[in-house]
Amino acid sequence: MSKQHTMIIGGGIVGCMTAMELINRGHRVTIVERNQIASQTSGESSWAGGGIIFPLLPWMYSEAVNTLTHNSASFYRELTQRLAQETGFSSDFAQSGFLLLPKFDLNAAQDWCKRNQVSFQPVKASAFGVASPSGDDGLWLPSVCQIRPPYLMQGLRKWLEQHNVAMLEHTQLKPLEESDELKAWQTTSGETLRADQFVVTSGAWSFDLLKETSAKLNIKPMRGQILLYKPAKNLEQMVYREGFYMIPRLDGYLLAGSTLEDVGFDNGVTEDVREELRIKAETIMPELKGEPIIKHWSGLRPGTPENLPTIGAHPTIKNLFLNTGHFRYGLTMAPAxxxxxxxxxxxxxPAIDPTPYACAY
Structure with a gap:
């Protein structure tokens, strides 16, 4: 008996994780990717993000978002160990902790941590060797972990290759038309792709693919720019202040970002943002003054209201499913x-109630 063939549209972290789950359930899987899977030059958010496995300010998000992030965060330690053993790729998973600097609602933060059994400790920011212009009272979350998105993507790609997942790269699809069932999807180059089931995981590009169907997705690209340093002395923990984060890598590099820019599908970088991010980084870590900026890049996130993704069946096309629109937390939500x-x-x-994630089509 032949395996059910599922085609995934989009080869980012969400698409690769979906493929992994399908393989574990015995499906035959094909991934269709408009660029290259695990590429660092495509403009997608999967490789470009910081890799904090935590929703930054979770007390400001809905229960649905926090349920997805919580269920995923607990899975990454096991996943990265598995990828390392089976593919030889390290994802640089690390429990480096998360230092939250003012201004933020300290009471709301502590109440949320207590309710969700997340370890926390009120601290003085100065005790961590960082500057905090908005006040010295911070919050330390020691259990928060990070991962290196490009390394994770390389490991996922290798694992999928080992499990015979077909990868149709540099393949762009035409927007779908409304129908009762999807038997084939046409590419822009005239090919016909067939499968038993289809899953759209194409992030910011999902809207254009489905705009002529009854799935009215509220998704648009949001650009985020990041700087890379390699300071003589690095931070020992991740730091967050008023929308800006700094992430020390295991190999001595330091990320500083990120922005939220509504500029369409423009994945370029700008000098104004470079300067803005540099000043913010030096404000927290004055030792960076005079340090060279090694790299400056951007990625396009699938922006959605309240960071809420769409996960479920298409409202009218019976063998089409959606797993898209994760905004800032594609990596954080991907496993769940x-x-x-x-x-x-x-x-x-399902292990978690799907009702909160159904998009209002």
């Missing part, structure tokens, strides 16, 4: 999102 959409596809009871 993959398990959820595959459970919905298979008709089994």
């Amino acid at each position: 999102s993959a398990k959820l959409v595959v459970a919905i596809m298979s008709g089994t009871l």
Whole structure:
């Protein structure tokens, strides 16, 4: 008996995680990617993001977002160990902790941590060797982890190759038209791609693919720019202040970002933002003054209201499913999102209630 063939549209972290979950359930999988899977030059958010496995200010998000991020965060330690053992790729997973600097609602933050059993400690920012212009009272979350997105993507790609996942790269699809069932999807170069089921995981590009169907996605690209340093003495923990984060890597590099820019599909970088990010980084870590900026890049996130993704069946096309629109937390939500959409596809009871994630079509 032949395996059910599932085609995934989009080869970012969400698409690769969905493919992994389908393989674990015995599917034959093809990924269709408009650029190259695990490429660092495509402009997608999967490789470009910081890799903090935590939703920054979770007390400001809905229960649905926090459920997805929580269920995913607990999975990454196991996943990265598995990828290292089976592919030889390290994802640089590290429990480096998260220092939150003012201004923020300290009471709301502590209440949320207590309710969700997240370790926390009120601290003085100066004790961590960082400057805090808005006040010295910070919050230390020691259990927060990070991962290196490009390394994770390389490991995922290798694992999928080892499990015979077909990868149709540099392949762009035409927007779908409304129908009862999707039997084939046409590429812009005239090819016809067939499968038993289809899953759209194409992030910021999902809207254009589905805009002529009844799935009215509220997704648009949001650019984020990041700087890279390699300071003589690095931070020992991740630091966040008023929308800006700094992430020390295991090999001595330091990320500083990021922005939220509504500029369409422009994945370029700008001198104004470079200067803005430099000043913010030096404000927190004065030792960076005079340090060279090694790299400056951007990625396009799939922006959605309240960071809420769409996970579930298409409202009218019966063998088409959606797992898209994760905004800033594609990496943070990816494992739980993959398990959820595959459970919905298979008709089994999901581990987490899918109702909050259904988009209002």
